[in-house]
Amino acid sequence: MEKKIYSTPFAGLCNRLEALPLCFAFQEYFGHEVLLDWPEFQDLRVVGARFTRLRPWMKLGAKRFDSPTPEEFVHLGRHRVLIQKGLFGGIPQINRRLYLATAARLRLHPRLMVELMAQFAPLKETVVAGVHIRRGDYRPGPEEDIYDINNHIHSQVPLWWYEYAMKTVTDRYGKVIFYLSHNGLTPQEETRLSHAFPLIQAPRDNPYRPKRKGHQADSNPVRDLFALACCPIIIGTPMSTFTHYPAHALGRPTLVLQPLPRTTRAAPRMGLSRLYGRDIHAWMETLYKGSMFHAVTSVSDLPDVDYFQALDWL
DSSP states (O other), X not given: OOOEEEEOOOSOHHHHHHHHHHHHHHHHHHOOEEEEOOGGGGTEEXXXXXXXXXXXXXXXXXXXXXXXXXXXXXXXXXXXXXXXXXXXXXXXXXXXXXHHHHHTXXXXXXXXXXXXXXXXXXXXXXXXXXXXEEOTTOBOOSSTTEEEGGGOTTBOOOHHHHHHHHHHHHHHHSSEEEXXXXXXXXXXXXXXXXXXXXXXXXXXXXXXXXXSXXXXXXXOHHXXXXXXXXXXXXXXXXXXXXXXXXXXXXXXXXXXXXXXXXXXXXSOOEEEEXXXXXXXXXXXXXXXXXXXXXXXXXXXXXXXXXXXXXXXXX
């Protein structure tokens, strides 16, 4: 009988995308058909995979796995039905070869692609900088005027830091418009940003309302993911895969700005990184180990952008 591997909705969209190369490794080495039991089937296409519902009877005799070692990977390949129940960050040995190749399989539904291109195309020679602000399950720090990642791995970045970063980007590149993707901003905070900076956003038509608090947003996450990947710069949220994945796996190489591990409202600081083609492990190490992460000491430290917005890859 045909071998099958099912990916379940064990985490948010970008964490599942990080785990997807492993599914295609099973397909490549052992012939498993890749089946995705994901809620985003309406708006996302994955070349070489098929969306389906994992029914209870399909689980009979299936082997569940999360983060196999190379030896366990070989053993799992003998099973006819596999169920991926979780994986954080992928398997480095597999990601080195299949990471970008797997991301290249992703397609945005034509309806959303047309909508997105109509929003971006008229901007022409305007730098479109992505801004991803994640609240939800991110915890506010004990002091509003201090950001310190040591308080918690998912420390909430205060709005004043994003305002500082957006002003710095404007000072450096001049003609800039910001694509805002967020979950958890209050109407007052959105108004505050829109009064200070030119913003565009996706329609508030999110058809997916996951139970996970950290993944709730008003806009369609699939559309936002592809829109951020069209931006040459993303002002992001540390440790969030929704900042990482569009910058480092989709589209063209992207410059990412995030706060230093500790910064204050009185003297805000940020750093930059370019990690295109590198997986979540490299992204996490930017702040934990300072790997490939460079402090921005002045506006001139920001490099020239390679493009204003990239739509050709869509």
